[in-house]
Amino acid sequence: MVSIETFRKIALSFPETTEEPHFEKTSFRVKKKIFATYDGLNKRACIKLSEIDQDVFASANRSTIYPVDNKWGKQGWTMIEMKKVNKDLFTDALTAAYCEVAPKKLVEQIRPNGSE
Template structure:
């Protein structure tokens, strides 16, 4: 299990990351682009992947990491259930989302 505070610290450890409010979530940005959002109350971290990266990270039927169940999910937005995830997965996924946004 990863706490929301742990996920926040991991996101902010990535160079140039800024924390900003985003509706009822906390957003993490690089180059003014959101790469992740955190909903602390539900212990969910959303990552802004592309569809190819989402396919790599999300095994079918996973309750740990899965596409957001809406049109954003079809574009690559992915949720990690922090209550079920481990630190290695969360950090790897954060770095991937960060790199995708940093390059653009």
């Protein structure tokens, strides 16, 4: 299980990340682009992944990480059940989401030379 406090700590550790409201959710953004949201009522995160990353992370456990069930899911938006996910898997997925949205110069600060 990953708490909102842990989610926040990881997300805000990425360069130039801000936390802002997004409707009834909390969003985490880089350069005004959302890479993750948190739904406190349902204890779910929604992150933006590439199609390949979405498939890889969902293959770990489809009851924990799965595409949003509509056109947004086909664009990489992926749900994470916070009560079920372990911290390491969540950290890797959130890092991938940040890297999907952030400018290259910021990605290089956390993944030098494009390393995974």
